[in-house]
Amino acid sequence: MPYKRNVRARAVYQEPAPILDQENPFQSMMERFDIAAEILELDPNFYEYLCTPARIFITAVPVAMDDGRLRVFQGIRVIHNEVLGPSKGGIRYAPDVTVDEVKALAAWMTWKCAVVDVPFGGAKGGVICNPRSMSDGELERLTRRYTANLIDVFGPERDIPAPDMNTNEQIMAWILDTYSAHARRTASAVVTGKPILLGGSQGRTEATGRGVMTVTLGAMDRLGLRPSQCSVAVQGFGNVGSIAAKLLAEQGCKIVAVSDISGGYYNADGLDLQAAMDYAAANQRTLEGFQGAEPISNEELLTLDVDVLVPAAKEDQITQDIAPYVKAKIISEGANGPTTPVADEILNEKGVLVIPDILANAGGVTVSYFEWVQDRQGYFWTLDRVNRRLDRIMRRAFDNVYAASQKYDVPMRIGAYVLAIDKVASALRMRGIYA
Numbered sequence: 139m140p141y142k143r144n145v146r147a148r149a150v151y152q153e154p155a156p157i158l159d160q161e162n163p164f165q166s167m168m169e170r171f172d173i174a175a176e177i178l179e180l181d182p183n184f185y186e187y188l189c190t191p192a193r194i195f196i197t198a199v200p201v202a203m204d205d206g207r208l209r210v211f212q213g214i215r216v217i218h219n220e221v222l223g224p225s226k227g228g229i230r231y232a233p234d235v236t237v238d239e240v241k242a243l244a245a246w247m248t249w250k251c252a253v254v255d256v257p258f259g260g261a262k263g264g265v266i267c268n269p270r271s272m273s274d275g276e277l278e279r280l281t282r283r284y285t286a287n288l289i290d291v292f293g294p295e296r297d298i299p300a301p302d303m304n305t306n307e308q309i310m311a312w313i314l315d316t317y318s319a320h321a322r323r324t325a326s327a328v329v330t331g332k333p334i335l336l337g338g339s340q341g342r343t344e345a346t347g348r349g350v351m352t353v354t355l356g357a358m359d360r361l362g363l364r365p366s367q368c369s370v371a372v373q374g375f376g377n378v379g380s381i382a383a384k385l386l387a388e389q390g391c392k393i394v395a396v397s398d399i400s401g402g403y404y405n406a407d408g409l410d411l412q413a414a415m416d417y418a419a420a421n422q423r424t425l426e427g428f429q430g431a432e433p434i435s436n437e438e439l440l441t442l443d444v445d446v447l448v449p450a451a452k453e454d455q456i457t458q459d460i461a462p463y464v465k466a467k468i469i470s471e472g473a474n475g476p477t478t479p480v481a482d483e484i485l486n487e488k489g490v491l492v493i494p495d496i497l498a499n500a501g502g503v504t505v506s507y508f509e510w511v512q513d514r515q516g517y518f519w520t521l522d523r524v525n526r527r528l529d530r531i532m533r534r535a536f537d538n539v540y541a542a543s544q545k546y547d548v549p550m551r552i553g554a555y556v557l558a559i560d561k562v563a564s565a566l567r568m569r570g571i572y573a
């Protein structure tokens with residue numbers, strides 16, 4: 139495809155770009171934003187408005203630790219944009235989370251919601267902590283104090299958190315309870331990804347992996363591949379990776395490799411996924427020591443001779459050092475930001491079909507939207523209804539992004555950005571900027 143990474147757009151609209159740092163997720167996001175802005179001939183005032191986060195909160199989160207000490211963690215919440223509706227985005231607990239990373243993730247939420255036509259803006263949160271070294275009690279106190287500090291930010295019609303890396307439905311339940319205690323009423327719609335008993339939705343836990351499966355089948359179809367002919371490698375064996383692997387296997391694909399933080403596990407004849415999932419469940423969510431597979435490194439996994447590669451761990455995994463050796467025909471981005479802009483260019487030149495994160499993993503926010511709708515109606519849907527509606531939205535979004543990429547002769551990632559930015563900019567034009 140005649141597509142080139144391009145920093146000219148930024149020069150047209152703003153100061154010339156600084157030297158690009160591919161490890162900075164916000165700059166990665168901006169590089170794609172710039173290309174789409176140029177294609178759309180975006181009004182320079184809109185450009186500046188749309189790439190500036192609406193609000194950034196940094197808050198000290200004191201926690202009484204089990205050993206009697208007090209530790210103060212740093213909590214972050216970034217609201218990128220609220221033009222399409224209340225802001226929505228997960229919360230990540232990790233020792234290396236940064237404000238720039240959360241800013242990028244918040245912006246990706248804005249574009250993701252627009253790609254799947256969900257009426258939300260984008261946000262993201264993080265707490266700099268090492269959840270693996272914290273007890274349940276410490277995690278509960280951390281979550282409650284973080285929520286209390288952001289009590290005026292969160293709200294069913296304001297900003298609605300959800301799970302992300304190292305946060306789960308128990309943590310969402312604590313957010314719901316803390317917010318409700320302050321609000322003096324049970325406010326189920328303040329958070330999504332919570333337990334079904336507390337107003338969660340059927341199908342939410344599987345939704346992101348299910349969406350990855352749906353768009354991957356769409357891409358196979360475009361390339362004339364049948365699932366039963368396809369081998370798949372999945373990086374990351376958490377919520378997204380393990381479910382995507384399981385559902386693709388159910389469609390007939392052969393999953394030859396999976397990995398997690400402990401390394402990769404390869405079996406050319408296909409892995410026993412149920413055994414791997416059971417093993418991880420019984421071993422503190424890690425595959426370390428899993429038998430029935432040959433150990434490989436995470437780098438080896440990314441360059442295996444497979445038809446489909448699903449990065450479902452974290453950002454900046456497929457870099458310019460890895461991309462030349464990628465052999466997959468399709469990359470389906472379960473994770474947010476797994477491919478750097480330079481790697482993107484290399485993959486494009488090699489003719490790899492990359493299904494971008496803001497499309498591929500949008501199943502999670504889609505069912506989060508269903509959950510929020512159900513909470514507000516007080517009426518809950520069956521799993522079948524959730525899955526049918528999710529599949530329909532993901533198929534339509536895939537077709538729309540594919541059509542945009544054909545129309546503008548750009549990779550699907552830029553097609554997705556063009557669709558999303560055009561939609562948010564159109565809404566902004568109607569609302570006007572209160573300046």
Ligand code: NAD
Binds near residue numbers: 502
């Ligand atoms: P998770 O915490 O459940 O799982 C993450 C997995 O990645 C774990 O298996 C972990 O061991 C593995 N991992 C971490 N670092 C790794 C590395 N360097 N190499 C290989 N594996 C590594 O998280 P998740 O919810 O599955 O999220 C994974 C990605 O998907 C993140 O980028 C997240 O932002 C994105 N995402 C998640 C959702 C969702 O609904 N959970 C929705 C959209 C996007």
